Amino acid sequence: MTLQINTILIIILGGGWVFSRIFAKMKLPPVLGMVIFGIICSVTIQPFTHEILWQLAPYLKSFALIVILLRAGLGIQKTVLQKVGATAIAMAFIPCIIEGAALTLLLRHLFGFSWSVSGLTAFMLAAVSPAVVIPSMLELKDRGHSEVPTIIMAGASIDDVFAITLFSVFLGLSTSGDASVSRAIISVPISLILGIVAGTATGLLLGRYFKKHHEKLRATEKTLIILVFATLLVQIGDIYHFAALLGIMSCGFVLLEKHEAIAHELSSKLSKIWIIAEIILFVLIGFSLDVKVAYDAGLKGIALICVGLLFRSFGVFLATMFSGLSFKERLFCMIAYVPKATVQAALGGVALSHGIAEGKTILAIAVIAILFTAPIGLFGIRFFSKRLLGNPAQL
Numbered sequence: 004m005t006l007q008i009n010t011i012l013i014i015i016l017g018g019g020w021v022f023s024r025i026f027a028k029m030k031l032p033p034v035l036g037m038v039i040f041g042i043i044c045s046v047t048i049q050p051f052t053h054e055i056l057w058q059l060a061p062y063l064k065s066f067a068l069i070v071i072l073l074r075a076g077l078g079i080q081k082t083v084l085q086k087v088g089a090t091a092i093a094m095a096f097i098p099c100i101i102e103g104a105a106l107t108l109l110l111r112h113l114f115g116f117s118w119s120v121s122g123l124t125a126f127m128l129a130a131v132s133p134a135v136v137i138p139s140m141l142e143l144k145d146r147g148h149s150e151v152p153t154i155i156m157a158g159a160s161i162d163d164v165f166a167i168t169l170f171s172v173f174l175g176l177s178t179s180g181d182a183s184v185s186r187a188i189i190s191v192p193i194s195l196i197l198g199i200v201a202g203t204a205t206g207l208l209l210g211r212y213f214k215k216h217h218e219k220l221r222a223t224e225k226t227l228i229i230l231v232f233a234t235l236l237v238q239i240g241d242i243y244h245f246a247a248l249l250g251i252m253s254c255g256f257v258l259l260e261k262h263e264a265i266a267h268e269l270s271s272k273l274s275k276i277w278i279i280a281e282i283i284l285f286v287l288i289g290f291s292l293d294v295k296v297a298y299d300a301g302l303k304g305i306a307l308i309c310v311g312l313l314f315r316s317f318g319v320f321l322a323t324m325f326s327g328l329s330f331k332e333r334l335f336c337m338i339a340y341v342p343k344a345t346v347q348a349a350l351g352g353v354a355l356s357h358g359i360a361e362g363k364t365i366l367a368i369a370v371i372a373i374l375f376t377a378p379i380g381l382f383g384i385r386f387f388s389k390r391l392l393g394n395p396a397q398l
Contacts, residue, residue, distance in 0.1 A: 008053045014044065015290070019282035032377045034134055034285045034344050038370065041289020049290065058288050061356065064349040067231045069282035071133045071276050071345060075160040076255020079153065088327040094158025098318030098340060099166050100126075103129040105314040106154050109307050112211040116361055123354060128311060128372055130166035130346035131159040134281060135377055144325040148392055150253060151168060154224055155339045158322075164249040164344050167195050168384030170350055171244075178357050192237055194246045201240070202250025205232055206257030213265050224264065229254070242392045260361050288348035288370060291355075295365035304371040308343075312376070335391040343372045367368035 006014075006105025009113075019037045026036030106125035110116045116124065136159045140152035168191060205225040209232060213225055233251045240247025259266035297304075322335045351369030 005053055006048065006051045008055050011048075011056055013058070015041075015281065015286045018044070019286040022109060023282065030382075032135055034132075034281065035374065035377050036283045037282055037285035038289040038348075038373050041286040042292055042294065042370070044396075045287065045292050046292045046357060047108065052290075060291070063280075063283050063287065064352075065237060065330065066186070066230075066234070067277075067280040068248060068252055068345065068349050069230065069237065070273055070280045071137065072164070072254045073229065073233060074273050075133055075137055076252035076268060077157065077259050077273070077391055078137070079157050079160070079256055079259070080160060081104045081256075081260050083333055085178030091154050091157035092161070092329070093322035093326075094154060094319065094340075095161035096165060097322040098315045099126070099129050099162045101318035101321075102311050102315040103166070105389055106307065106311045109245045109310060113303055113307060114361070114364065115125060117177070117304065119176035120354070120359060120361050120365075123170050123177055124361075124368065125311075126166045126169040126371060127347060127350045127365070128174065128308065128343065129341075131314070132341050132342040132344035132373075132377065132380070133311050133344070134285075134345040135342035136384075139339070141380065143388060143392070148388075150218065151328065151335060151392060152324070155336060157387065160252055165195070165251065166199070166245055166346060167248055167350065168246045168253070171352075174353065174357065177354070177359055194244060196241065197243075198249035199253050200250075201236060201245065201247065202253030203257050203326070205236060206254035207251065207261070209254070210258050210265070214262055217265070217300045222268040222272050226269055226276070229258075229269060230276075235376075236374060261294055285344070285373075286350050288351055288366075288373070291352045291366060292366065292370050293363050295368060296363045300364055300367045304368045304377055307368065308372050312333060312341060318339065323381075329345075331391040335387055338383040338387055338391075341376055341383060343376045347372050366379045381387070 009241075018040045022036035022040035023033035026039075052252045103122075105125045106128055107121045109119070110121035110124050111118060114121075140156040140159075143152040154397055172191060208228060212228075213220065233254065236250050236254075237247045240250065255266070255269075258269065319337045319340050320333065323336055326333070328336070335377045347369040352362070354365045359365070
C-alpha cells in the first residue's frame with residue numbers, strides 16, 4: 004500500500020510541528036525535534052511513501068534555503084554592516100576555509116573518500132546553520148545588542164553561500180570526469196561576483212516595481228513576487244554556474260537599503276512562511292536517512308565533526324583578531340558558529356541523488372552533524388550570551 008502524497012504531507016507538517024513544540028518545551032532546538040520525527044518516519048512509513056515526494060524534495064529544500072537567505076538579507080542594515088563589514092567578511096570566509104580544508108583531509112583518511120567527494124562533504128559540513136543562528140541573533144538585537152549579532156548574522160549568511168558554492172564546485176568535479184581543478188578554483192570568485200550583481204539588479208528592479216505599485220499590491224503579493232524571482236534566480240544560477248544564493252541575500256539587502264518599509268513587510272511575511280518551510284526541510288532530512296548507515300558512521304562522524312569545530316573555532320579566532328571585539332565577545336562568536344542544520348539538511352541528500360557511491364554515508368554524516376551540534380550550539384548561545392556579551396543597557 005502506498006500512502007497518498009496529501010497524507011504524507013499531513014504527517015510531515017503535523018508531526019513535525021508537534022515534535023518541534025515538544026523539543027521547544029524541553030529547551031532544545033525545535034529543528035532537532037523535526038529531524039528526529041523525520042527519522043521515525045524513515046523507519047515506519049518510508050516503504051509506503053509516494054514517489055512524488057522524493058521528486059519534490061530537492062525543490063522543497065531549495066525553497067527553504069531561499070526563504071532563510073531572503074530573511075537574512077532583509078535583516079542586515081548597511082550602516083551597521085559598514086561598521087562591522089571587514090570582520091563580517093573575514094567571519095564569512097576564514098572559518099569556512101579552515102574547517103573545510105581540515106575536514107577534506109580527515110574525510111579522505113578516515114572514510115577513504117576521493118578528494119572531490121571529501122571536498123563536497125567537507126564544505127557541506129562546514130556551513131553554519133542560519134535556522135539556528137539567525138533567529139538567535141535577531142533576538143539578541145531586540146534585546147539591545149547590535150554589533151556582535153550583526154557580525155555573526157552577516158558572516159554566517161555569507162559563510163553559507165560560500166560553503167554552498169564550494170560544495171557545488173566539488174560536486175561538479177565528482178560527477179564530471181573531465182572537470183578541470185584550476186578552472187573550478189577560478190570559477191569561485193567569478194561565481195560570487197556574478198551572484199552579487201544578479202541579486203543587486205533583481206533587488207533594484209523589484210524595489211522600483213513595489214514602490215510604484217505600493218498601494219495596489221498587498222504584502223502577501225509582494226512576498227509571492229519576490230519568492231518567484233528568487234526561485235528563478237536559483238534556476239538561472241544553476242544553468243550559468245553563479246552563486247545565486249548570495250544573489251538572493253543581496254536582493255534582500257538592497258530592498259532594505261532602498262525601501263525599508265517594504266523590506267519590513269516582506270520580512271514579516273517570510274517569517275510566517277518559514278514556519279512551514281522549516282518543518283518540511285528538517286523532517287525530510289530525517290526522513291531520507293538510512294538508520295543502519297548512520298549507526299555505522301556514528302562514532303567516526305562525531306569525531307570528524309568535533310575536530311572540524313576545533314578548526315572552525317580557530318578560524319573565528321583569526322577572523323576576529325583585528326576586529327576590536329573584546330576577548331569575551333570573540334569567544335561568543337566561536338560558540339555562535341557551532342550549530343549546523345540548514346545547509347546540511349538542504350544538501351545532505353544531494354550526493355545521493357547524483358548517484359555518488361558514498362551518498363548514503365554523506366547523508367548520515369549530515370544528520371549526525373545536525374543532531375550533535377544544533378542543541379549544543381543553541382544552548383551555548385542562550386547560556387553564554389548574557390555572560391559574555393553583558394547587559395546592553397550597561398554597555
